[in-house]
Amino acid sequence: EPEVTQTPSHQVTQMGQEVILRCVPISNHLYFYWYRQILGQKVEFLVSFYNNEISEKSEIFDDQFSVERPDGSNFTLKIRSTKLEDSAMYFCASKQGARGNQPQHFGDGTRLSIL
Amino acid sequence: GESVGLHLPTLSVQEGDNSIINCAYSNSASDYFIWYKQESGKGPQFIIDIRSNMDKRQGQRVTVLLNKTVKHLSLQIAATQPGDSAVYFCAEVDSGTYKYIFGTGTRLKVLA
Numbered sequence: 001e002p003e004v005t006q007t008p009s010h011q012v013t014q015m016g017q018e019v020i021l022r023c024v025p026i027s028n029h030l031y032f033y034w035y036r037q038i039l040g041q042k043v044e045f046l047v048s049f050y051n052n053e054i055s056e057k058s059e060i061f062d063d064q065f066s067v068e069r070p071d072g073s074n075f076t077l078k079i080r081s082t083k084l085e086d087s088a089m090y091f092c093a094s095k096q097g098a099r100g101n102q103p104q105h106f107g108d109g110t111r112l113s114i115l
Numbered sequence: 116g117e118s119v120g121l122h123l124p125t126l127s128v129q130e131g132d133n134s135i136i137n138c139a140y141s142n143s144a145s146d147y148f149i150w151y152k153q154e155s156g157k158g159p160q161f162i163i164d165i166r167s168n169m170d171k172r173q174g175q176r177v178t179v180l181l182n183k184t185v186k187h188l189s190l191q192i193a194a195t196q197p198g199d200s201a202v203y204f205c206a207e208v209d210s211g212t213y214k215y216i217f218g219t220g221t222r223l224k225v226l227a
Contacts, residue, residue, distance in 0.1 A: 100213040106158035
């Protein structure tokens with residue numbers, strides 16, 4: 001069964017450094033998402049992306065965050081200058097079409113640890 | 116405001132028994148609902164979904180019930196197995212924005 005893959009599984013970075021989290025969505029999916037989950041808390045929406053542009057972003061997704069689809073398969077989340085509070089699990093998800101009643105499929109996440 | 120919440124943070128059941136996990140939602144504009152299973156160290160895994168024009172949907176060993184009158188969603192797992200141990204959370208999807216709103220989750224522990 002096709003799945004969303006994310007790399008790396010764990011990223012440790014010094015505060016102030018830039019990180020790039022990578023995702024390969026399911027191949028025939030057109031809608032892409034990033035979510036964040038702080039330990040023990042609920043999954044929080046960061047950003048949605050379609051047709052090479054951001055569709056929607058949350059308050060969490062401030063100027064230090066950016067997303068890109070550099071080629072036909074990868075979808076990346078960049079955090080420019082990491083802060084301690086950026087430590088969390090980051091999940092990528094994808095969805096096939098525009099219809100609201102389709103499930104998003106998630107990767108297994110990248111655990112980001114900021115020191 | 117929008118919120119999705121769970122009544123029971125932890126549920127312990129005997130292996131072989133049925134499990135019921137509940138979820139309350141408050142956004143009247145939500146018309147699609149999904150249950151996800153999250154095992155330790157993994158991402159949310161789709162289990163079952165239901166549209167608002169239905170009140171019940173069955174899958175393999177799982178059933179989702181939707182009560183729009185009281186804005187309540189439940190997940191029933193039949194003959195619970197050790198492999199069902201995980202955190203389960205519901206998501207509601209706004210019919211206008213298609214935005215997902217997740218609940219905090221219920222941890223299901225299956226006792227041997």
